[in-house]
Amino acid sequence: MRRCTTLFLADDDADDRLLMKEAIKAIDPSIEIVESENGQELLTVLQSQTVLDRCLIILDMNMPKMNGLETLSNLRIIPRLASLPTVMLSTSGNPDMIDFAKKLGALDYYIKPSNMDSLLNLCRHLISEKAGHPDV
Template identity: 40%
Template structure:
């Protein structure tokens, strides 16, 4: 595994952010998880720092001010992020959301897990 691999989590739920961070740390303490509290903040971070190119972007769908789908479309229009996998990370398991986000360029779709063990198992697919 690469040392200091960066991951960006865009999610408005502070509890979900903390659980995600803890799961990543349990997998590998060298993974740096940067968080943004909403889609607009995440986009601003990525636009302001051209050197911020995470290994993965995990993106919630249901957020205030700008939806995850709109954020995904904006991310996919940024040439310097074209090769960065974007994984939708949402409580929604609606097949329509899955289809629409894949059509917008999502690399994968993960339904949020309620058990730390399940979340770690899923994250290991990306970070091992």
């Protein structure tokens, strides 16, 4: 995977988005972060983008209007969005949801960290392993 330059973050919790942005920017300030409050908004934003070849999508599982699984399912049926690398975040570790997310094409599924150190570690992993930044 080529180095990620844009991260699309969909989460209805403004505090969670803020903490995620702070952690990502602490690791790599050059990554552009595009926020959405729900899956419908994310799909609209993605469809308006002209270049999507160097991005990573982070989806919260529980969002209003369109949850993470519904969003992932919709991403996979839109040809130009179908292959975008996507990971899921949730407060739930329900094995059935994890399995279903992976069957829908999620690269991985993570439990939301409960403290900033764990969030930094998760973001470091996402940026180095899922977004193509091996030097992070």
